Amino acid sequence: MSDTMAAREVDRSHMQVSDEIAIDINGMNKWYGTFHVLRDINLTVNRGERIVVAGPSGSGKSTLIRCINRLEVHQAGKIVVDGTELTSDLKNIDKVRSEVGMVFQHFNLFPHLTILENLTLAPIWVRKTPKKEAEEVAMHYLHKVKIPEQALKYPGQLSGGQQQRVAIARSLCMKPRIMLFDEPTSALDPEMIKEVLDTMIELAEEGMTMICVTHEMGFAQAVANRVIFMDQGQIVEQNNPHDFFNNPKSERTKLFLSQILGH
Amino acid sequence: MSDTHSNTAAYVRDTMLPQKAPPSSQVGAVRWVRENLFSGPLNTTLTVLGVLAVYYLVANMGPWLRNSIWNANSLSECREILAGASGACWGVIKDRWHQLLFGFYPQDAYWRPVLTFVLMIVAAAPILFEQVPRKLLWFSAIFPGVAFFILWGGSVWFPVFVMMGFVVGYAAYIALQRVSGLVATIGALAVPVIWWVFLAGPIGDLFATIIPIELPHIASDEFGGFMISIIIGVTGIALSLPLGILLALGRQSDMPLVKWICVGFIEFIRGVPLITLLFTASLLLNYFLPPGTSFDIVLRVIIMVTLFAAAYMAEVVRGGFAALPRGQYEAADSLGLDYWKAQRLILLPQALKISIPGIVNTFIGLFKDTTLVVFIGILDPIGLSTAIRADSDWNGLFWELYAFIALCFFIFCYGMSRYSQYLEGKLKTDHR
Numbered sequence: 239m240s241d242t243m244a245a246r247e248v249d250r251s252h253m254q255v256s257d258e259i260a261i262d263i264n265g266m267n268k269w270y271g272t273f274h275v276l277r278d279i280n281l282t283v284n285r286g287e288r289i290v291v292a293g294p295s296g297s298g299k300s301t302l303i304r305c306i307n308r309l310e311v312h313q314a315g316k317i318v319v320d321g322t323e324l325t326s327d328l329k330n331i332d333k334v335r336s337e338v339g340m341v342f343q344h345f346n347l348f349p350h351l352t353i354l355e356n357l358t359l360a361p362i363w364v365r366k367t368p369k370k371e372a373e374e375v376a377m378h379y380l381h382k383v384k385i386p387e388q389a390l391k392y393p394g395q396l397s398g399g400q401q402q403r404v405a406i407a408r409s410l411c412m413k414p415r416i417m418l419f420d421e422p423t424s425a426l427d428p429e430m431i432k433e434v435l436d437t438m439i440e441l442a443e444e445g446m447t448m449i450c451v452t453h454e455m456g457f458a459q460a461v462a463n464r465v466i467f468m469d470q471g472q473i474v475e476q477n478n479p480h481d482f483f484n485n486p487k488s489e490r491t492k493l494f495l496s497q498i499l500g501h
Numbered sequence: 502m503s504d505t506h507s508n509t510a511a512y513v514r515d516t517m518l519p520q521k522a523p524p525s526s527q528v529g530a531v532r533w534v535r536e537n538l539f540s541g542p543l544n545t546t547l548t549v550l551g552v553l554a555v556y557y558l559v560a561n562m563g564p565w566l567r568n569s570i571w572n573a574n575s576l577s578e579c580r581e582i583l584a585g586a587s588g589a590c591w592g593v594i595k596d597r598w599h600q601l602l603f604g605f606y607p608q609d610a611y612w613r614p615v616l617t618f619v620l621m622i623v624a625a626a627p628i629l630f631e632q633v634p635r636k637l638l639w640f641s642a643i644f645p646g647v648a649f650f651i652l653w654g655g656s657v658w659f660p661v662f663v664m665m666g667f668v669v670g671y672a673a674y675i676a677l678q679r680v681s682g683l684v685a686t687i688g689a690l691a692v693p694v695i696w697w698v699f700l701a702g703p704i705g706d707l708f709a710t711i712i713p714i715e716l717p718h719i720a721s722d723e724f725g726g727f728m729i730s731i732i733i734g735v736t737g738i739a740l741s742l743p744l745g746i747l748l749a750l751g752r753q754s755d756m757p758l759v760k761w762i763c764v765g766f767i768e769f770i771r772g773v774p775l776i777t778l779l780f781t782a783s784l785l786l787n788y789f790l791p792p793g794t795s796f797d798i799v800l801r802v803i804i805m806v807t808l809f810a811a812a813y814m815a816e817v818v819r820g821g822f823a824a825l826p827r828g829q830y831e832a833a834d835s836l837g838l839d840y841w842k843a844q845r846l847i848l849l850p851q852a853l854k855i856s857i858p859g860i861v862n863t864f865i866g867l868f869k870d871t872t873l874v875v876f877i878g879i880l881d882p883i884g885l886s887t888a889i890r891a892d893s894d895w896n897g898l899f900w901e902l903y904a905f906i907a908l909c910f911f912i913f914c915y916g917m918s919r920y921s922q923y924l925e926g927k928l929k930t931d932h933r
C-alpha cells in the first residue's frame with residue numbers, strides 16, 4: 239500500500255455528497271469488434287462523490303470512464319451526464335466534454351504550446367473567455383498546483399509530476415463539474431506520485447465530483463467515498479473504502495486485494 | 502537506524518566530489534583528426550580517396566574557370582581569345598542574361614517583373630518571419646491580384662473584382678451563419694462562384710469604361726525564363742500546401758465519400774507522370790472545355806503543377822498526422838474543442854512541424870519540375886538555352902548556359918532548404 243497518504247490529514251468538511259445525480263449510466267455495453275469490453279454497466283454518481291475504480295489491467299476501467307466523455311463510443315444502453323444524454327449528436331458531446339475534465343496517464347499536454355497557452359486554449363476557444371481573463375484564471379490554477387513559475391516554459395522542460403499537475407490545472411481552467419482521472423500516477427516516478435496525489439486530494443477537499451481509475455489504494459482509503467472493483471468488463475463489487483478493503487465480499491476482489499496490498 | 506555506526510561495512514559520503522576537466526589528450530584538433538579521418542585502415546583509405554577526388558575536380562575545373570572570358574560577343578570570338586586553351590565563355594551570360602531571366606518579355610517593361618519580385622518578397626516576409634509586423638499580412642492577401650495586374654497588365658478592375666469574390670464569399674458566410682453552419686459553408690462556396698461567373702466580368706468592364714486604369718497588356722506567350730519558373734513555382738507552392746492539407750484531412754475523414762474522393766485523387770495524381778498532366782493541360786483540356794473559351798496556358802500549367810504537388814503534399818502531411826500520439830487527439834477532444842478547432846490549434850501545427858523536411862522536399866521538387874514546361878512550348882530557362890544556341894553566335898555552347906541555370910536554381914532551392922532548417926530550429930519546443 240502506498241505510504242504517501244499517511245503524512246497528511248484529509249479535511250472532510252467540504253466533502254458532501256448531494257442527492258443531485260451527476261452521471262447516470264444505465265445498461266451500458268461496449269464491444270471492440272466482437273470482444274465484449276463492458277457488460278451491462280449500471281452506475282449512478284451523485285454530485286460530490288469521489289469514486290475510485292480499481293481492477294486488473296484489461297478489466298475495462300479506463301474504457302468505462304472514457305465512455306463518460308465519449309472518447310469511446312458505447313453501443314448499447316444509456317449514459318446521461320449532467321442531464322445531457324450522450325448520443326452521436328456532436329453538440330451534446332462537445333457540451334458534455336466542456337463540463338467534464340479529464341486527466342490522462344501520459345498527461346497529453348500540447349508540446350508546441352507554453353504551459354500558459356496549454357491552460358488558456360480551451361477557455362479562449364471553447365468558452366470564448368477574453369484572453370486576459372483566461373490568463374488570470376490559468377495563473378490562479380497554476381498557483382493552486384504550485385508551479386506558477388513554470389507558466390512560460392514548454393511541457394518538455396517540466397518533470398513528469400509537474401506536467402501532470404499542469405494537466406490537472408488545464409482541466410480545471412474549464413471550470414468542470416466532474417473530473418475524470420485515468421491512471422494519473424501510473425507513468426510517474428515514485429517521488430512524483432505524491433505531488434500529484436496531493437493535488438487530487440485538495441481537489442476532493444473542495445467537493446469536486448471525481449472518478450479516478452488508479453492503483454493508489456492509499457488514495458482510495460483517504461479520499462474515496464466509494465470504491466468500484468471491475469473485472470472482465472463488469473462491476474464485480476462496490477462498497478465504501480472501509481468495508482471494501484477490510485471486508486471484501488467476492489473471491490475475485492479478495493484475490494486482487496491480496497495481490498495489490500500483499501507487499 | 503541507530504546501529505549504523507557499529508556496522509563497519511556501511512559508508513556515508515560527507516563531501517561530494519567536484520567536477521574535473523577531461524585529460525588534455527582527449528580534446529583539441531589532433532584528436533578530432535585522428536578520430537574522424539584516420540581512425541582505422543578503412544577510414545584512412547576513404548580520407549585519401551576523398552582528397553584525391555576533390556583534387557582531380559579542382560585540377561580540371563580550375564583552368565576552365567580561371568580562363569573565363571566575359572567580354573566576347575560570340576563563341577568564335579571566345580575561341581580566338583582562348584587560342585586553344587580550355588576556358589569558360591561567360592560572354593553568353595553577359596549577352597543574354599535578360600532572356601534567361603525574362604524570356605521574350607518586352608525589354609522596356611522589365612521593371613514590371615522586377616517590381617513584382619520585390620513585392621513578392623514583401624508579401625512573403627510576414628508569412629516566413631514572425632518578427633515582421635502582422636499588419637503586412639493584408640498585403641500578402643492582396644498580393645496575387647497585384648502581381649497579376651503588374652505582370653499581365655490590362656485593366657486593374659479585372660483582378661480587383663476577381664479578388665472581391667473572396668470578400669463576397671466571406672460576407673455570405675457571415676450573413677448566413679445565423680441560419681446554420683452548413684448553409685453558411687455552402688453559401689461561402691457558391692456565392693463567389695456565381696460572382697466570378699456572372700458578375701465579376703461585366704462589373705469589371707463597366708468600371709474599366711468609367712475609370713480606366715490600366716497597364717499595357719502582355720500575353721502569356723511572351724513570358725519566359727526564370728520569371729516563368731518563379732511564377733509557376735511560387736504559385737504552385739502557395740496553393741499546394743493548403744490543398745495538400747485539405748486532402749490529408751479528407752483522407753483521414755470518417756465520411757466515406759470524402760475519404761474515397763481524396764484517396765482516389767491522390768492515388769491517381771501520384772500514379773501519373775507530371776509530363777502527361779502538362780500535356781493534358783496544353784492539348785487535351787481544349788477539347789473538354791466549351792469551344793471559344795480561352796484559358797491561359799500559364800494558368801493551366803499552374804493548376805496542373807499545383808494538383809500534382811498537392812497529392813504529394815497530402816501524403817507528406819498525412820505522415821505528420823500519423824506521427825502524432827493518439828493522446829493529442831484525445832486531449833483536444835476532452836477539452837471540448839470541435840473538429841476544426843482541434844485541427845487548427847492542436848493537431849495541424851504539430852503535424853506540419855513534423856513534416857517540414859518532407860514539405861520543403863516537395864516544394865523543391867515542384868520548383869525544379871517547372872523546367873518540364875519546356876515540353877509544352879513554354880520557354881523556361883532550359884527552353885531559352887536551346888533558343889539561344891539556335892543563334893549562330895552561340896551555337897555549340899552548353900556548359901556555361903547550364904551552369905548559369907543550375908546556379909540560379911541552386912540559389913533558390915538552397916534558400917528553401919536553409920529556411921526549413923531555421924524553421925525547424927525555431928519551432929523546436931519538445932526539448933528532447
